[in-house]
Amino acid sequence: MRNIWTIAKREYDNYFNSPLAYAVAVAILFMQGIYFALILYVTSQQAMMGGGAPETTPINWLFVFLMIFLSPALTMRLISDEARMGTLELMLTAPVRDFELVAGKWLGALLFVLSIAAITLIYPIVVNNFVQPGIDWMVVLSSYLGLILVCSALLALGTGISAVFTNQFAAFFVTLGLFFFLWFMVSLPAGYLPQGGDVFNYLSLSDHFAQSMNQGTINLGDLVYYLSLTALGLFVGSTAVEIRRWR
Amino acid sequence: MIKVSGLTKDYGARRAINNVSFDAQQGEIVGFLGPNGAGKTTTMRILTGYMPPTDGEALVAGYDVVEESLEVRKRVGYLPETVPLYTDMVVFDYLKFMGELRHIPNVDDRVDEVLDMVGLMDRSDGYIGNLSKGMRQRVGLAQALLHRPEVLILDEPTIGLDPGQVVEVRELIREIGKERTVLLSTHLLNEAQNICDRVLIINNGKIITEDTTENLQARLLGGERVILRVRGEADELAKTIKQVKGVQSVESKEDGAVEFEFASGKDVRPEVAKQVIKAGYDLLELRPIGMSLEEIFLELTGDSKKK
Structure with missing residues (x-):
């Protein structure tokens, strides 16, 4: 555990040296800012006609949606670049388990993404101050829990794929392709199959978040889904690192 | 370890x-x-x-x-x-x-x-x-x-x-x-x-x-090699050294120095020095030379038969 933390800490610090990581953070926060302004504008218009208070959970949906495209850029070089630079030899000859290395990298990336997410807490706080009698914090909590779980799964898969490749761009495109598939396409057969389509719906990355946790309902099935994907990503990563040793 | x-x-x-x-x-x-x-x-x-x-x-x-x-x-x-x-x-x-x-x-x-x-x-x-x-x-x-x-x-x-x-x-x-x-x-x-x-x-x-x-x-040499140098011309030097008992081989170098070999443990250097001086040469240098690892390596890997 201590090694995972040591590696995560280094990786986290490393993001602050990386222009790419800043670009990702700026892209997310910029688009969320615009989206928030729009939500405020629209709800204030509707409020004059008796509409409800603005909701902030759509902003978290946008965060997760953007992560589909941006998180591959955060994970692509995590292990592939170490292999290319040769520094993987340092890690593999240090007294660190392969799993600890992969988990440390993943945790570092997750902490970085969560740091960006922490900045977005400002939106519910702002809304809470302007709305009587305040917003439903349990929904916000559930939404953020979902956000953490989705990011955890995405980044674990990305880290795992990064361990397979030595070229970071190969890792990027494979990761992006996988996320695109899991978000948009995996549930498509559900509409065409007479029965058994639920299986495909269950595999979809988006539904577990958008239809449940972001609305304030937490299902065991959703938790299991994201935690399994996280475990799968870390498993693929550790296995890929181990295979590298044998080559 | x-x-x-x-x-x-x-x-x-x-x-x-x-x-x-x-x-x-x-x-x-x-x-x-x-x-x-x-x-x-x-x-x-x-x-x-x-x-x-x-x-x-x-x-x-x-x-x-x-x-x-x-x-x-x-x-x-x-x-x-x-x-x-x-x-x-x-x-x-x-x-x-x-x-x-x-x-x-x-x-x-x-x-x-x-x-x-x-x-x-x-x-x-x-x-x-x-x-x-x-x-x-x-x-x-x-x-x-x-x-x-x-x-x-x-x-x-x-x-x-x-x-x-x-x-x-x-x-x-x-x-x-x-x-x-x-x-x-x-x-x-x-x-x-x-x-x-x-x-x-x-x-x-x-x-x-x-x-x-x-x-x-x-192991590779089976003996020790010494290089010897004197002042001036040394035409007869090799012959003088060869006569010393225990010297195995003598080789005149281009620069006038002489290299000779003797079996390990039977040091003939004092005797050689004595004979050289007796023959009227001014002895300048008498130095053992080891075989460099380079030579050992080439010998062992058989990469070069040039030597």
């Missing part, structure tokens, strides 16, 4: 090392000598737990490199050949990170200590990416020394260093080698001669021979 038997490693169809066996004791500096691609790095990578062998077994500090890889890695300091480093990190932070992975107590103090050992104290807050090749080499060495490893494995430790640094690093290795086991690889023959207690000569993945540097010379 290191015990290797029957180690074999295949990369696809190519056999990188073939049935390599040797051992190294505590307080011994063992040199791995061979041309590029001989299998030095492959052997070292197996010993450091970087990759498993195809066949055979290796014990480092009493632990099996495959079964107890983590225990081995805790006890080994390794300087890889290409000295991979995180170029976007500051020297101190990098060493501290590696030290934390090894759970070193008071890691800050230890990093300072090691930086002092390799003479990089003044660069500790600089980025690794801005260091010269020689300095990076020393950062790598510092990393290998951090946890006071029982076994130190150094792949080409002096490559890329300038002559002054080479001397310093060799001095450092010799110092460390007094208490610990050091296995170093080199393709520089005089380096092996300089620092190592024992040399393993490896070529095409096989260990050709293994011995102390002195013994290697003696």
Whole structure:
């Protein structure tokens, strides 16, 4: 555990040296800012006609949606670049388990993404101050829990794929392709199959978040889904690192 | 401390090392000598737990490199050949990170200590990416020394260093080698001669021979060679020396010096000196010459019959 933390800490610090990581953070926060302004504008218009208070959970949906495209850029070089630079030899000859290395990298990336997410807490706080009698914090909590779980799964898969490749761009495109598939396409057969389509719906990355946790309902099935994907990503990563040793 | 038997490693169809066996004791500096691609790095990578062998077994500090890889890695300091480093990190932070992975107590103090050992104290807050090749080499060495490893494995430790640094690093290795086991690889023959207690000569993945540097010379030569020089013309010098009892062969060099050989243990130098002076020459030099490892190496690998 201590090694995972040591590696995560280094990786986290490393993001602050990386222009790419800043670009990702700026892209997310910029688009969320615009989206928030729009939500405020629209709800204030509707409020004059008796509409409800603005909701902030759509902003978290946008965060997760953007992560589909941006998180591959955060994970692509995590292990592939170490292999290319040769520094993987340092890690593999240090007294660190392969799993600890992969988990440390993943945790570092997750902490970085969560740091960006922490900045977005400002939106519910702002809304809470302007709305009587305040917003439903349990929904916000559930939404953020979902956000953490989705990011955890995405980044674990990305880290795992990064361990397979030595070229970071190969890792990027494979990761992006996988996320695109899991978000948009995996549930498509559900509409065409007479029965058994639920299986495909269950595999979809988006539904577990958008239809449940972001609305304030937490299902065991959703938790299991994201935690399994996280475990799968870390498993693929550790296995890929181990295979590298044998080559 | 290191015990290797029957180690074999295949990369696809190519056999990188073939049935390599040797051992190294505590307080011994063992040199791995061979041309590029001989299998030095492959052997070292197996010993450091970087990759498993195809066949055979290796014990480092009493632990099996495959079964107890983590225990081995805790006890080994390794300087890889290409000295991979995180170029976007500051020297101190990098060493501290590696030290934390090894759970070193008071890691800050230890990093300072090691930086002092390799003479990089003044660069500790600089980025690794801005260091010269020689300095990076020393950062790598510092990393290998951090946890006071029982076994130190150094792949080409002096490559890329300038002559002054080479001397310093060799001095450092010799110092460390007094208490610990050091296995170093080199393709520089005089380096092996300089620092190592024992040399393993490896070529095409096989260990050709293994011995102390002195013994290697003696074994190959079967005698000792001496060079002798006098003032002025020395036409008859060779003849004079040949007459001395015990001299095995005499050879006149182009520059007027004479080289002769005698069996080990039967030193004929005093007698030769006496005869040379008696014959009226002014003796300037009488010096034993060893065979260089270069010659030994060529002889053993059979690469050259030119000599």
